[in-house]
Amino acid sequence: MRKGREQKNIATARPLSADIASLLFKVAFVGALFLGMFSFIFGAFRCADISMSPSIKDGDMVLDYRLDKNFHLHDVAAFTYEGTRMAARVVALPGDEVAITADGLVVNGSVQQESGVYGSTTQVAQGITFPLTVGDGQIFVLGDNREQAIDSRIFGCVDVAHAEGKVVAILRTRAV
Structure with missing residues (x-):
């Protein structure tokens, strides 16, 4: 029974490239949100x-x-x-x-x-x-x-x- 469960997890695992793409999308989204906030809502200067x-x-x-x-x-x-x-x-x-x-x-x-x-x-x-x-x-x-x-x-x-x-x-x- 244990062997069947391990085979199921291996079969449904996402490829590494999909995880990297997901991470890059999230980083880009947070960066765009930050840029938008400091372009239209907040300003910062020295x-x-x-x-x-x-x-x-x-x-x-x-x-x-x-x-x-x-x-x-x-x-x-x-x-x-x-x-x-x-x-x-x-x-x-x-x-x-x-x-x-x-x-x-x-x-x-x-x-x-x-x-x-x-x-x-x-x-x-x-x-x-x-x-x-x-x-x-x-x-x-x-x-x-x-x-x-x-x-x-x-x-x-x-x-x-x-x-x-x-x-x-x-x-x-x-x-x-």
Whole structure:
């Protein structure tokens, strides 16, 4: 009886080439799924400046969610400026009036008390002029490292349609 059972297993065994083809199909499927997720749903980039330091340091990997562009105050937006992907904090939304005075950042006539901001918020030479009203479909962003940040004080408001998405994770690559 045992001999008959062994013969049955040998007869129904799949050839090695079928197992290899099945494995390659699964690897290709997972690779395509991963590529699709990071092409349409998520974006990832290495931060190349210190505008958001120490929240996001130079060299950190930033993961952004591309499907949610409904920004709120204090969200961190990912966008492209002069060919470089960047991240900055949303400080004003459509319809808000933004000014930078000797007191710092003023939104809709109120001086903003911000935590986690390093350095003073001042105007930038050759930057935009204030006061500025944020247009429909736009956001005003500032880096947390205000004295060395490249942000809306230089290039103006960011169009939400051109924003990459909301930053959802930061992967430290140095000093872990």
